[in-house]
Amino acid sequence: MTQRGSYAKGVARREQILEAALAVIAREGYRAASVREIADAVGLSQAGLLHYFDSKEHLFVEILRKRDELDLRTYHPEGGGDLPAAYERMIAHNAQVPGLVHLFARMSVEAGDPAHPAHAYFADRTAGFLDGLRDWFQHAADAGRMAPEVSPATASRLVQAAWDGAQLQWLLDPSVDMAAIVRAAFQSALTGREAQLR
Amino acid sequence: MTQRGSYAKGVARREQILEAALAVIAREGYRAASVREIADAVGLSQAGLLHYFDSKEHLFVEILRKRDELDLRTYHPEGGGDLPAAYERMIAHNAQVPGLVHLFARMSVEAGDPAHPAHAYFADRTAGFLDGLRDWFQHAADAGRMAPEVSPATASRLVQAAWDGAQLQWLLDPSVDMAAIVRAAFQSALTGREAQLR
DNA sequence: GTCTATACTCTGATAGAC
């Protein structure tokens, strides 16, 4: 009884909608990333769906948030373990859901406008990723596994940019190996790189 | 008299339109990257402008092509000289024209769809850049300046991805140093990196 | 070659009934 019934129900429904939306876009591809398609898929009218969100853009940001939540829970190690391996798993998964990658890319471009509802989401997300990366590289440096002339900050930026850029290249040509690109970015800052970059 | 008058005039007008469009978007920003804005800027009606292009999408592809043409002429060395320095100049220039970077990013996402008019443009452009990069890294390898375990192909992909990704990050946060990210990507494959990555 | 005018499509937003 910590939540009023109707409120809790609304929240639950919202979550359920987001998960359903995620599933459709994953399954049907980028075409399904429109308000009408999602409404159909979750069994609501367009107006019924928008009842739960401030606008189309807000809906899509929430979809991406939910995706992050699920992905982090599924693929991310506890307490900053093997970050490159976690990234690899996420990327391998992404390669199965081009619709979501496309939606993410579209939104990240649109979010360039500071007034866009997704702007804060991407700013926070980027900051979060960079924090995790910097910590990881710092640990690598402390363990002597890092080229001393490479700062964790720059290495982190490079990994992040490589990931985003690899997605763009992959959307254009699915034969592109996203994981290899990100792996290369990681290794760029590390010592003992023999036989790793190919 | 190698060209018929009216045809040559049409072509010339087209080039002139593209250069004017480029100038407006560079000056006015991403907002100006719409058919109506460009029509106004070049002193034509919307229909008048579209008379020269098959569609809106084709118009924008041609704008990007023209930009490449001018940028390559201005910033690119003859015969594959100092590629990183050329990139650096281009990136410094890009940082002055956010509207064009934004347009480019938008188009590169939309071009993910193989049916999109920009698809071939981006495929060709990527292939061209990768060729140039691979040649350059190959020369570096021949000169013994490259970590032997790094293939020119992977290094090229990484540089390309880093550039694209850096642009996305920069659009989101203009304090991001695009040049530093691309520089880091270049150096990742090279030996003698002391005091270069920061 | 260029314009005016219009038609059309898509899609998001809103009002109001149930």
Added chain:
DNA sequence: GTCTATCAGAGTATAGAC
């Protein structure tokens, strides 16, 4: 909470006059 119905707006494409 959800629907139907309608509106509003953006923006492209086209027809046809000059």
